[in-house]
Amino acid sequence: MTFPLTGIRVLDLTDGLGESCGRYLADLGAEVVRAEPPGGSRSRSAEPRIDGVSIPFALRNANKRGITLDPERPEQLRALVRGVDIVVDSGTVTTDSPAALNLPVNPRAELPDLLAGNPALVWVSITPFGRTGPYRDWVASESVLYAMSGVLSRSGTPGAVPLLPPAGLIEETVGVHAAWSALLAHVAALRSGRGEFVDVSAFETVVHGFDPGFGTQGSAAAGRSEDFPRGRPAAANFYPVFRCADGYVRICLLARRQWRCMFEWLGEPAEFADPAYDTIPARFAAADRLHPLIGALFADRTRDELVAEGARRGVPVGGVHDVAEVLRLDHFAVSGALIDTELAPGLTARVPAGYLTIDGHRAGIRTPAPEVGEHDESPAGSTAQPVMRAVSAEPMPPSDDARAGIADPAARVDPPPAESTRPVVVGSGAGGDAGVVRPLDGLRVLDLGVIVFGAELSRQLADYGADVIKIENAAFPDGLRQAKRGAALAPSVAWGHRNKRSLGVDLRTAAGKRIFTELVRDADVLLANFKPGTLTSMGFDPAGLLALNPRLIVSEASAFGDVGPWRERLGYGPLVRASCGVSAMWRYPDDPELLCDGMTVYPDHIAGQVAATAILAALIRRAETGAGGLIELAQSDTALVQLGVQLAAESIRPGSAAAPGNRDPYYAPTGVFPCVGDDEWCVVAVRTDAEWARLCEVIGHPELAADPRFATREARLVHRSVTEELVTGWLAGRSPRAAMETLQAAGVPAGAMLRLPELLRDPQLRERGAYTMLAHPLLPAGLPATATVAHFRTIPEPPLRAAPLPGEHTEEICRSLLEMSDEAIAALVGQGVLQTVPAEKRPAVTASPLPLGSVAIG
Structure with a gap:
């Protein structure tokens, strides 16, 4: 199979954030060359590690080739850049040697001399918050981005600590958006012959691309203040979960006909015969009476029986499967969605194959992630050029x-x-x-x-x-x-x-x-x-x-x-999430029935x-x-792809993929911590010894940086409760934003839990023009809407x-x-074949859209 991007050459300079971008481009056929420093990239040590192999690194760098790139020799990079179509970096190389690379800070600026030898080059820079704006130098973990993007404020149960979604979803989301942006810029370059510099902010990607509050079916709806509760909404009742004979199932009653089928299945109870229950709000309000009836009906039947009966009756029912069960499901094996493959020499795992198929062939994992410098030179006896020389060759100009x-x-x-x-x-x-x-x-x-x-x-x-x-x-x-x-x-x-x-x-x-x-x-x-x-x-x-x-x-x-x-x-x-293990990972660890992805x-x-x-x-x-x-x-x-790390780890070490809640199982202190005020929270995520030392300085205990109880990652995990108490005590008298700004100024990953209205006022999003106002003649006021996700030249x-x-x-x-x-x-309109909008029913011309901030929200 020749995949669509065959012949496209990509230089991958990422380290951690954005590695999945190159993986998706490679899945689609691009020749992706991963360049690392001689000692290897930091992401090779990312957890979880099994037998010395980083599972995230192995998955997100499959299908790539690997070379070493000496950061002290910028001429190597210049030679490589001349021979590729796309470069993807995650701020590592550009931060370490800005003078050597001379990349623009503002993506609208002209491309630097570095790119002069390859005028149609596309350079994609993926950073936590973008290359401009007040947060441009801030650091982030996935949990920080969940908090700041508005996702965390909608996750969890009312009155409880908000709940972080599963790890991995953000990295893959950012990777896909970066891949889209790279190809969009490449298409533009094909048409114009001029290159593009693309500034991708992970923060903006999650705000607009994961589950946008101000987007299709977003929680913000029309921007009414009642859509923004202070606490978490009772989302578990939106798509409820019921215990059955061999686990749990979830139902999705959206359309009137689906409810009517469920009503019949229940035996047409008189108390729910009123047509008012044809509406979702009415059923939601009566959940305390309706759901026990459904629970009793489902209790003695298996998941498969309920799913089959639901399909026969027209009621959407899906099984809730944990990660271990997902690995054993026949459907994903037969469809080719999950395959057994060698992630590294001697380490085989069951992993997601890839996102999709093209012309009947899975665009997915084909070769394992490379070893450090594996393709610097050709194997003995091979007639192939070393990758370094091959990639450095001048690219063929597009016809x-x-x-x-x-x-x-x-x-x-x-x-x-x-x-x-x-x-x-x-x-x-x-x-x-x-x-x-x-x-x-x-x-x-x-x-x-x-x-x-x-x-x-x-x-x-x-x-x-x-x-x-x-x-x-x-x-x-x-x-x-x-x-x-x-x-x-x-x-x-x-x-x-x-x-x-x-x-x-x-x-x-x-x-x-x-x-x-x-x-x-x-x-x-x-x-x-x-x-x-x-x-x-x-x-x-x-x-x-x-x-x-x-x-x-x-x-x-x-x-x-x-x-x-x-x-x-x-x-x-909701049924897809439940069937693929996402819902089972998106819950409080001590409650298997309280799924928080609703x-x-x-x-x-x-x-x-x-x-x-x-x-x-x-x-x-x-x-x-x-x-x-x-x-x-x-x-x-x-x-499945976005939950790939948990699936792979579980396949190698059964029992390892349990719902972690807000505690990162590999780093401490991490979590969602209370701040001053009603339902105010801040995420803190310390991952390295250096970040721990900076945190100790901020909280006024610099001596703890060298304390044997906390000096290493392993020691901090043993004494996790003590480290979390220190963070809790320091945050108790501070607002989330003040705490976030203080910690970020010191280089500690931290993020205030922002609610949707706060996104419209956030300094970073405002400076980068993340939102615009969308007008429509049938709407009484403008809607906040995505202006752009990636920023192009x-x-x-x-x-x-x-x-x-x-x-x-x-x-x-x-x-x-x-x-x-x-x-x-007109004849076809009269016959009902064509449908039009009569002139008298067409809305008036749209009024001039309002500037952002002119609509009161919250």
Whole structure:
């Protein structure tokens, strides 16, 4: 199998944060060369370690080749940079030798002389908080980022200490966003011939990309103050968990029909016959009476029996599996999601294979992580060049066909003009400097996607220039359009469908199928995330679509994939999390029933980013070969990959992957500590002896740095309670922000638990323009929304065109793309084949968007 990025060369200078970026690019076929100092990178000692092997390092550096790079010899780096397409660093090299590398602080600045020999180079810098702003020199752990991003404030049970989510999810989320940003910049460079510098902040990535409060299905909804409780919401009742004969199951009752099926399954109890219980809020309010009934019904049945009966009745039920059980599940073995492989010489583990398949082949782990300098020289007797020399060779410049091959703007009808409340930097791509040029200009996407995953995937493409046509049928509205809560428009629609167009068409009719088929003939990408087999049952099987248009890229996604015994299962994010071990790790250690992941829609957003990155890779391949392809993704595989460290460790040492709660099992003092005030908390995460010494200075006990009880990591773990008492005592009289700023000034990882409204006022996010205001004519006020995640040198920030009404652009699309007459369009509208928005029902022109901060929140 030749994967899409074959021929793309990546120099990986990361150490810890962002290592998974290179891994995903390597999975997609890029030649990724990991450069380390002669003694090896610090991340080789990352915990957990088994038989001297760091499991995180082994997983996040698989499929790469390894060389040594002497930091005292910058000419080595200059030679390497001349021969690659993409460089990824995590602030290590640039911090240690800024004079030698001369990288810009501001990503909008011109690229330095270092890059002059490779003008189309893309350099991606991944740091905890970005290269600019008041936090630019701060340090962070995953727990610090959970606290500061607003995730922690929504996790845990009311009245208790907020609960940290599982480790690993943030690293993988940052890695995927960095990979997307790298390929987006590479596409821009292919079209313009000019390189890009990309500034990726892990903080902003988690704020916007993990489970955004101000995003599709986000907790912030319309920004009303009642959506921001001081304590944790009672999220365990959103997607409740029930004990059964052999463990636990979770149910997701979202649609009215699902509740009606559950009501029938319960024997139609009279106290719940009132139609008021058709609504989620009513059932939530009656949880203390309803859930015992469901618990009694489920108690004597097994998980498999309940899941099967739920599927038969139309009730979404999923088993709750811990990490050990996940490793034994047949579905993940049959689907190829989990495989047994050698992580290091003599060390075999069961691990997640990779995020997805391309043209039927898993884009996943193929070779183990390299030893230090393993590929500095060729093996004895080999005729291959040493990697150092091979990578240093001048890259082949992209052909004119390749530059124009991502999309052909001349063959496209431009979508409506962009409107933005933020200044944009005019790019210099194929369209020149006369107007705003985006990397995906000219790309046409047919979007059959639904709910969160579908919205987020196509929004990424629309934000950067693609003409995304959302295919809709008023008889079967997207679930996001139904979540209006009495408003004229659901905020999630405004967030998730900005910058798109809408075509209303009934694909069940012969005429509707013909219209869609004609659009497919000239489309570049088709997106769908239905239950497996649905697209085929509609008459549009992927093989037939690719035969009709060999240049088409088809992206299909589902909850558990198209292969394996679970392919028919109903899947929502909460059921995916429960089935993959994430929920079992996201709980308090002493309560197996109190799962605390109910407020999040993970992994929908990040799975959409995974798919978007693979689509970019396929577009890059198509630019060279002219061939499209099929991308297939299971959201469950995203969860598995991001929980990969725990899965691998458990497979080697059974019993090691237990829910840790807020205590990092490998470092102390770490945790979530109370501060002065009501429900105010601060995360502190001491990982090294140096950080411990700095903490001792801050709390006024410098003598403890050398105390044998605390002088080493191992000693601090033994005396963890004492170290935590010291931190608790120091924090007791301080506010979270004051404590965070004091500790960060000393170089100690610390983060205040921020609530969603505080994100809009956070100094770092404000200085870096992380939020903008999104206006829509059907909303009474502007919505805070993502401005951008990564910061580019030339790529402009996304426009803010209002999300369309269903069928708003039907006539426009049929005239311009299908050359249909007004009479033909009107006839099909009369027959119900096409759906439009009558002129009298179209909203007034959107008012000028409000500046950030003009809407009162909280």
